[in-house]
Amino acid sequence: MELRDRVNTALKRAMKDKDAARLSTLRLINAAIKDRDIALRGQGGEQGIGDDEVLGILGKMVKQRQESARVYEEGGRLDLAEREIAETEVIIEFLPKQLSDDEVQAAIAAAVEKTGATSIRDMGKVMGALKADYTGQMDFGAAGAMIKERLAKQG
Template sequence: MDMRTRVNTALKQAMKDKAAQRLSTLRLINAAIKDKDIASRGGNDESTGVGDDEVLAILDKMTKQRRESARAYEEGGRLDLAERELQEIGVIEEFLPKQLDDDEVEDAVRAAVAKTGAGSIRDMGKVMGELKSRYTGQMDFGKVGPMVKDQLCAGGGQGC
């Protein structure tokens, strides 16, 4: 079942269950997907919309936004709003693949460096592109970037 169908099925179930918070979050997910559909169309009405990889990227971005908001709310003493953001993260993460642990991320970085033949910091874009194509939604690329840089610099690459 594709991501769009999974979200719509969950949305219908939330309506039946009268789960207001869950329903609200699922509607936000649907709206974000539809916005991306419209943006990717670019005047071409025959487009079928975004694929699962792009939906995963949307969900990943939504999760990051909510984590930042929750942190800001906690710092501001608004624990009620922080809790709501964390609940939304829980709903969104149901549709994301299992997150890789630190060891798996390190292995993935090593494999991507080897596959792309990266030898210097200038090849970081190639490595990140490879990781994003294979592990979208499974790792935090903000944390992976420094790991890739360390891996490339460990080999004595230029620009480190």
């Protein structure tokens, strides 16, 4: 089932269950997807975005909420932090299983091998290969640091 369909099915279920918090988060997800669809249409794209882009949107939404929750906790607004965490949990349901650190290291090693990367200058190639294969499954910010470390040792 397409990711967009899974979100819509969950949205309908939340409406039937009268789960206001979950419904609100699912509507935010749908709005983000539709915004991206509209932007794509403006560039001449007739069809909506694919699952890879939806995964990217969901990953970005999770990061935003985690950061907001951290800021709210530091500011003593635990009620708002809890709401952000609850939204994060709903969004994460639609993301693929996150890779462990060992799996990320193995994926980086494979991407370095696949792209023939030999120095930090090749970091973009490696990151592109990882994003093509692992969108939504890893934190690319953390992976970037691991790639730099690996390529610095090689170079």
